[in-house]
Amino acid sequence: xxxxxxxxxxxxxxxxxxxxxxxxxxxxxxxxxxxxxxxxxxxxxxxxxxxxxxxxxxxxxxxxxxxxxxxxxxxxxxxxxxxxxxxxxxxxxxxxxxxxxxxxxxxxxxxxxxxxxxxxxxxxxxxxxxxxxxxxxxxxxxxxxxxxxxxxxxxxxxxxxxxxxxxxxxxxxxxxxxxxxxxxxxxxxxxxxxxxxxxxxxxxxxxxxxxxxxxxxxxxxxxxxxxxxxxxxxxxxxxxxxxxxxxxxxxxxxxxxxxxxxxxxxxxxxxxxxxxxxxxxxxxxxxxxxxxxxxxxxxxxxxxxxxxxxxxxxxxxxxxxxxxxxxxxxxxxxxxxxxxxx
Amino acid sequence: xxxxxxxxxxxxxxxxxxxxxxxxxxxxxxxxxxxxxxxxxxxxxxxxxxxxxxxxxxxxxxxxxxxxxxxxxxxxxxxxxxxxxxxxxxxxxxxxxxxxxxxxxxxxxxxxxxxxxxxxxxxxxxxxxxxxxxxxxxxxxxxxxxxxxxxxxxxxxxxxxxxxxxxxxxxxxxxxxxxxxxxxxxxxxxxxxxxxxxxxxxxxxxxxxxxxxxxxxxxxxxxxxxxxxxxxxxxxxxxxxxxxxxxxxxxxxxxxxxxxxxxxxxxxxxxxxxxxxxxxxxxxxxxxxxxxxxxxxxxxxxxxxxxxxxxxxxxxxxxxxxxxxxxxxxxxxxxxxxxxxx
DNA sequence: GTTAGCACTCTACAAGGTCGAGTGCTAACA
DNA sequence: TGTTAGCACTCGACCTTGTAGAGTGCTAAC
Numbered sequence: 226x227x228x229x230x231x232x233x234x235x236x237x238x239x240x241x242x243x244x245x246x247x248x249x250x251x252x253x254x255x256x257x258x259x260x261x262x263x264x265x266x267x268x269x270x271x272x273x274x275x276x277x278x279x280x281x282x283x284x285x286x287x288x289x290x291x292x293x294x295x296x297x298x299x300x301x302x303x304x305x306x307x308x309x310x311x312x313x314x315x316x317x318x319x320x321x322x323x324x325x326x327x328x329x330x331x332x333x334x335x336x337x338x339x340x341x342x343x344x345x346x347x348x349x350x351x352x353x354x355x356x357x358x359x360x361x362x363x364x365x366x367x368x369x370x371x372x373x374x375x376x377x378x379x380x381x382x383x384x385x386x387x388x389x390x391x392x393x394x395x396x397x398x399x400x401x402x403x404x405x406x407x408x409x410x411x412x413x414x415x416x417x418x419x420x421x422x423x424x425x426x427x428x429x430x431x432x433x434x435x436x437x438x439x440x441x442x443x444x445x446x447x448x449x450x451x452x453x454x455x456x457x458x459x460x461x462x463x464x465x466x467x468x469x470x471x472x473x474x475x476x477x478x479x480x481x482x483x484x485x486x487x488x489x490x491x492x493x494x495x496x497x498x499x500x501x502x503x504x505x506x507x508x509x510x511x512x513x514x515x516x517x518x519x520x521x522x523x524x525x526x527x528x529x530x531x532x533x534x535x536x537x538x539x540x541x542x543x544x545x546x547x548x549x550x551x552x553x554x555x556x557x558x559x560x561x562x563x564x565x566x567x
Numbered sequence: 568x569x570x571x572x573x574x575x576x577x578x579x580x581x582x583x584x585x586x587x588x589x590x591x592x593x594x595x596x597x598x599x600x601x602x603x604x605x606x607x608x609x610x611x612x613x614x615x616x617x618x619x620x621x622x623x624x625x626x627x628x629x630x631x632x633x634x635x636x637x638x639x640x641x642x643x644x645x646x647x648x649x650x651x652x653x654x655x656x657x658x659x660x661x662x663x664x665x666x667x668x669x670x671x672x673x674x675x676x677x678x679x680x681x682x683x684x685x686x687x688x689x690x691x692x693x694x695x696x697x698x699x700x701x702x703x704x705x706x707x708x709x710x711x712x713x714x715x716x717x718x719x720x721x722x723x724x725x726x727x728x729x730x731x732x733x734x735x736x737x738x739x740x741x742x743x744x745x746x747x748x749x750x751x752x753x754x755x756x757x758x759x760x761x762x763x764x765x766x767x768x769x770x771x772x773x774x775x776x777x778x779x780x781x782x783x784x785x786x787x788x789x790x791x792x793x794x795x796x797x798x799x800x801x802x803x804x805x806x807x808x809x810x811x812x813x814x815x816x817x818x819x820x821x822x823x824x825x826x827x828x829x830x831x832x833x834x835x836x837x838x839x840x841x842x843x844x845x846x847x848x849x850x851x852x853x854x855x856x857x858x859x860x861x862x863x864x865x866x867x868x869x870x871x872x873x874x875x876x877x878x879x880x881x882x883x884x885x886x887x888x889x890x891x892x893x894x895x896x897x898x899x900x901x902x903x904x905x906x907x908x909x
Numbered sequence: 910g911t912t913a914g915c916a917c918t919c920t921a922c923a924a925g926g927t928c929g930a931g932t933g934c935t936a937a938c939a
Numbered sequence: 940t941g942t943t944a945g946c947a948c949t950c951g952a953c954c955t956t957g958t959a960g961a962g963t964g965c966t967a968a969c
Contacts, residue, residue, distance in 0.1 A: 381729040
């Protein structure tokens with residue numbers, strides 16, 4: 226365990242490095258932070274801290290920068306949990322009120338808010354629809370040969386598609402199919418709609434094989450639609466302002482990675498425990514972001530975790546601020562979503 | 568009008584500059600292109616071309632680069648219209664077949680295809696719903712206090728929203744409102760649904776003022792939804808590979824501009840005439856892209872122009888390739904969309 | 910345990926020099 | 940008259956060199 230002075234010095238290094246992005250030397254610390262000791266003493270302490278692995282040097286005679294271990298200690302032991310100010314909270318709530326009309330807009334604007342406040346990339350993973358239940362499907366008239374298939378979930382999520390009416394079927398036939406499927410599947414979660422149930426339906430409808438094939442096809446289509454979860458990204462251009470990305474090759478490879486949306490979704494999904502968690506540098510499993518840190522938080526509707534929001538940036542990020550914002554989202558995003566009737 | 572040799576030299580300069588991004592000198596032209604004359608002669612011709620404004624010099628003793636006027640001449644008079652190869656066309660068609668299931672995916676993938684093939688930013692402006700007609704709206708049951716409002720257009724575009732049932736109204740009342748509105752508005756284009764008509768409806772429904780207020784509110788909501796056109800962007804990271812964007816400030820201001828989606832949508836909307844058009848450098852009205860060129864093309868469904876696709880990049884772009892791809896989209900995107908029943 | 914002093918290291922930056930590509934001009938040539 | 944070779948000149952790219960400044964580790968004194 227570090228003694229008080231070492232902790233102060235480490236804190237000074239991390240704080241300064243976060244705000245300036247420059248390696249910190251002993252004299253700078255002595256000047257800026259009133260620790261009551263001379264630079265020489267600080268140098269000795271810094272040598273110890275380096276030996277212990279909390280800070281590192283890019284080359285002889287450069288200042289020190291925090292290591293991943295240093296950031297970890299900073300986040301766990303040095304950072305006092307801060308809350309967002311009343312003013313900031315009011316600002317955010319107002320933003321939601323003004324800019325969101327659709328549910329999708331809530332996600333979009335959440336991504337924007339997060340990236341704006343934290344000056345980093347934000348990720349918002351929307352509720353996995355597979356976790357909600359099938360309510361009913363319905364065919365709406367369109368024209369002689371086409372109809373609109375609408376699938377409704379218990380959360381009020383609606384998906385639709387214009388499809389050809391199979392030859393030989395009347396609109397009434399479609400209504401019958403819909404009724405039958407609704408009777409059997411209504412209330413089941415999409416996760417539980419398995420092939421076995423679909424087979425059962427097939428058996429029950431053996432009277433008309435063609436008709437079933439059609440129905441099955443439509444349902445499959447609906448399932449594909451429903452399972453399609455989405456990831457909202459915000460502030461990708463924020464990267465360009467960060468000095469660690471002044472090298473354009475790095476930016477490029479990073480942005481290319483971001484486009485592989487499913488990868489990111491995977492990283493986020495890993496979080497099962499509720500709350501705000503911080504992953505620093507090489508603690509990240511995915512190699513593309515090993516010199517980055519990610520702070521993520523779940524959000525809940527009616528107490529149930531439905532999605533994840535996260536902020537991704539260089540390890541040199543303002544953990545205090547980022548964590549407080551995500552703490553806020555963790556506690557309030559569900560409420561906002563509920564207002565928009567998801 | 569330029570004589571044949573000047574044209575050859577200008578063509579050589581533009582071609583070389585497009586592929587190398589380096590200013591072209593007289594000796595390079597003499598070496599690479601067999602014009603049958605010495606560098607000295609080419610130098611004289613180049614001096615003429617510069618005087619005429621087709622090429623310019625960054626500083627004494629640098630090679631020449633094409634000016635906007637030079638590119639314009641190149642596009643109008645030097646570029647032989649090329650078609651995409653059979654192989655490329657097959658590749659694209661296959662891509663659509665494999666990757667698109669939804670209409671939205673068609674737009675998304677179109678943006679991807681364009682940016683991939685041309686190595687530039689692509690823009691896809693989706694059909695402006697205001698140009699299509701209101702078909703009907705319908706209320707679907709959800710629960711005791713909420714209902715799903717579905718608005719259908721004649722093109723098969725469906726929008727929905729979960730709304731609260733106003734207190735005092737039954738589901739049957741809603742059905743009545745829907746029927747009435749449908750009777751009056753069905754077949755009208757969204758552009759033509761003016762306040763005057765809404766007033767008329769109000770008069771006809773004076774029997775129940777509250778009910779009308781509700782209906783009006785819902786319709787307004789629907790209109791807001793419907794008018795919300797979308798812009799799909801592709802290949803924003805391609806920028807980073809272009810040498811003209813090696814300066815990170817430039818990239819940043821450019822990307823920031825791209826985020827102002829409505830601005831871009833405005834630029835695209837200006838095109839009223841059908842076909843592929845090229846806007847070079849300062850021909851662009853919008854100052855943010857005055858050192859860029861944009862090639863845009865309309866696409867049609869059943870002969871009617873419904874949207875625009877475009878490629879945006881540095882003035883030094885491969886106009887031949889970009890134009891051939893957009894020509895293809897101009898002719899075929901409508902077909903693809905039709906397959907997905909929009 | 911703390912501090913001052915000192916020699917040392919390394920980067921960033923500016924100044925100067927060289928190289929090469931490219932030009933314009935002129936005079937000679939077909 | 941159009942084309943070409945030759946030449947002096949210009950300018951950016953790149954390398955080298957020197958210097959200033961920040962920072963370090965070590966040692967001896969307090």
